[in-house]
Amino acid sequence: MYTCADCAAKPCRSHKLDELPRNCPTAEYSEEENLNRYSEEEREMAYCSARVEGDFYCQITRVEEIMEYALRMGYKHLGVAFCVGLSREAAAFVKILRANHFVVDSVCCKNGSVPKSLLGITREQQAHPEREVEAMCNPAAQAELLEKAGCQMAVILGLCVGHDTLFIRHCSMPCTVLAVKDRVLAHNPIGALYMSEGYMKERLYGYVDRREK
Numbered sequence: 001m002y003t004c005a006d007c008a009a010k011p012c013r014s015h016k017l018d019e020l021p022r023n024c025p026t027a028e029y030s031e032e033e034n035l036n037r038y039s040e041e042e043r044e045m046a047y048c049s050a051r052v053e054g055d056f057y058c059q060i061t062r063v064e065e066i067m068e069y070a071l072r073m074g075y076k077h078l079g080v081a082f083c084v085g086l087s088r089e090a091a092a093f094v095k096i097l098r099a100n101h102f103v104v105d106s107v108c109c110k111n112g113s114v115p116k117s118l119l120g121i122t123r124e125q126q127a128h129p130e131r132e133v134e135a136m137c138n139p140a141a142q143a144e145l146l147e148k149a150g151c152q153m154a155v156i157l158g159l160c161v162g163h164d165t166l167f168i169r170h171c172s173m174p175c176t177v178l179a180v181k182d183r184v185l186a187h188n189p190i191g192a193l194y195m196s197e198g199y200m201k202e203r204l205y206g207y208v209d210r211r212e213k
């Protein structure tokens with residue numbers, strides 16, 4: 001079992017190899033084995049990511065970091081895979097990217113307009129039962145369409161849990177995330193973690209037990 005989340009000192013961070021705790025994954029592979037995992041292109045990706053981090057540490061927003069990373073990687077054509085619930089944010093993001101000379105394709109999660117009923121979802125089970133037909137999210141086609149359009153990197157914006165999983169599974173181009181969806185916390189899901197020893201303690205720690213009652 002690996003327990004990095006419980007490791008307080010994290011000596012791996014600064015190469016203090018004589019201080020590694022027991023069952024530390026750092027002991028499992030040599031540096032060479034680790035480096036050999038990455039193709040030349042992937043080493044370039046890792047290099048550019050580290051350079052963006054180092055050059056702009058705590059200075060630029062994630063929107064800017066995405067543009068900076070894309071510039072360094074030579075990605076001029078970006079694809080935005082967004083959730084219909086974040087349509088305004090998608091429009092703003094695309095506008096910013098275009099103003100910065102990127103070519104941008106964007107595909108909404110509801111593309112295809114396939115009724116959820118074809119997945120076996122009843123009208124009562126829809127997010128909005130008042131609607132006669134609710135379209136399913138179609139992340140596999142989002143990935144395929146953006147690739148077909150010639151995008152060099154995809155940016156996920158607010159896809160649901162599970163739909164993002166499917167998008168990532170179907171996306172063979174490089175992919176990053178601008179934001180993940182949290183309808184309750186203004187798309188800031190780790191707000192729950194910041195409150196996990198306070199206002200949200202009982203709610204979070206007892207979630208599964210309550211659910212099973």
Ligand code: SF4
Nearest residue numbers: 004007010011012024
């Ligand atoms: S890799 Fe080792 S040293 Fe680093 S956080 Fe995990 S257990 Fe701790």
